[in-house]
Amino acid sequence: MTSPILLxxxxxxxxxxxxxxxxRHNxxxxxxxxxxxxEALxxxxxxxxxxxxxxxxxxxxxxxxxxxxxVLRVIRAHPDFGTIAVVILTSSAEDRDIHEAYSLGANSYIVKPVDFDKFIEVARQIELYWTVLNIAGPPRHG
Structure with a gap:
């Protein structure tokens, strides 16, 4: 079974x-x-x-x-789930949010595009990164 993506x-x-x-990107x-x-927690x-x-x-x-x-802080502190890849996908481009997200362990920070075509491109990049470029860590047990 294919692992889910949590939005x-x-x-x-x-x-x-x-x-x-x-x-659109299958x-x-x-x-x-x-x-x-x-609900996320x-x-x-x-x-x-x-x-x-x-x-x-x-x-x-x-x-x-x-x-x-x-939510990011709690996930990163969890002994079993702290290594799940977390991509921030938000409308905030504030330096304070970007800095804090990375200091808490975010893997990536993406500012949401408002245009659908640009959003499609973001989805394609996420797919490309997580399915092709990213090297998975060891399997998690739990």
């Missing part, structure tokens, strides 16, 4: 854009969605009970309930 995004239009972009990974920071319990661990997490920073930076 943590509260904007329904961005969720739809991401789905359409991945479909990405075979199932897309799971958490619509706020607490709830996935950790699911992974601890055997649900498939995502190959990559696409994380928005501006989330209701729990911020994206706090």
């Amino acid at each position: 943590i995004e509260d904007n329904p239009m961005d969720v739809d854009l991401t789905r359409r972009a991945f479909i 990405l075979n990974n199932p897309l799971q969605v958490a619509r706020d920071g607490q 709830d996935f950790i319990e699911k992974w601890e009970t055997g649900e498939a661990i995502p190959v990559v997490i696409l994380l928005d920073l501006k989330l209701p309930k729990v911020s994206g930076l706090e």
Whole structure:
């Protein structure tokens, strides 16, 4: 079974854009969605009970309930899931957010494009990176 991609995004239009972009590029990974920071943290319990661990997490920073930076902090501190690849996919281009995301262990930081064609290109780059260029670490047990 192909590992899922977890999209943590509260904007329904961005969720739809991401789905359409991945479909357009025939990405075979199932897309799971958490619509706020607490829902994202709830996935950790699911992974601890055997649900498939995502190959990559696409994380928005501006989330209701729990911020994206706090979600990143919790994931990175987890002994079993701290090495999951996390790509920040957000509208914030603020230096403070970029610096903090990388200091907390983000693998990449992408500012969301507003144009669908540019969004498609971002999806293609994510697919290319995670399926072709990225060298996977050792298998995780859990």
